[in-house]
Amino acid sequence: xxxxxEYAKICKKHKGMPSWDWLNKNFKIKIEDExxxxxxxxxxxxxxxxxxxxxxxxPIISGGENFCCFYERGMLTPQxxxxxxxxxxxxxxxxWKSNALSIDFSEKxxxxxLTSVKEIFDGNKVPLLEICNKLSxxxxxxxxxxxxxxxxx
Numbered sequence: 001x002x003x004x005x006e007y008a009k010i011c012k013k014h015k016g017m018p019s020w021d022w023l024n025k026n027f028k029i030k031i032e033d034e035x036x037x038x039x040x041x042x043x044x045x046x047x048x049x050x051x052x053x054x055x056x057x058x059p060i061i062s063g064g065e066n067f068c069c070f071y072e073r074g075m076l077t078p079q080x081x082x083x084x085x086x087x088x089x090x091x092x093x094x095x096w097k098s099n100a101l102s103i104d105f106s107e108k109x110x111x112x113x114l115t116s117v118k119e120i121f122d123g124n125k126v127p128l129l130e131i132c133n134k135l136s137x138x139x140x141x142x143x144x145x146x147x148x149x150x151x152x153x
Contacts, residue, residue, distance in 0.1 A: 003031045010038065014111035018118035026121060038110040045117055046098045052128070053091035061085050075138030076131075084131060087124045094120060 004020045011017045023029050027045045031037070059069040060076070061084050073081070097113050 003029075003037055006037050007041075010107065010111065014108070014115075016115045017111055018114055022118065023114075038107060038114075039105065041114065042098055042101060042110060045114070046095065049091050049094055049098075049117070049121075053088055053095060056128075057084050057088040057091065061088060071142065072135050072138065075135055075142075080131060080134065083127055087127060090120045090124065 007020050007023075011019075020029075023041060023045070027041075027048050029041055029044045031040055035043075059066060060072055061081060062069075063073075076084070094113070094117055097116070101110055101113060
């Protein structure tokens, strides 16, 4: 059975799940024959959620001083930073629920998780794009303040 057809059967049993096309568009689902379909979908989704949470959002809100984030935090308002943190919390929650599925997998729990992913991902797409666009514009318009000073003893 083709993955799309197998997924359609699962969707008939569990209402409210994201469509195959939505999953593919947002998470680029890669299928291997040996691994159960829902487990593969979960793995693909987690990969992107982890990238968003840990590579995009976390460096901005963590206070860790890597070069770009030092400047980017200055491009954001306190409200922007709060919005980022709220999105980060939701992404982390999804990642931990996925960890629980990797420990104790069930079709029902996996389908409920995928339904949550769609709701949270769709609900945060616009704010994430706004933050990305704001930071992109911030870099384009960035003017280095003053001149470098150095100590000459």
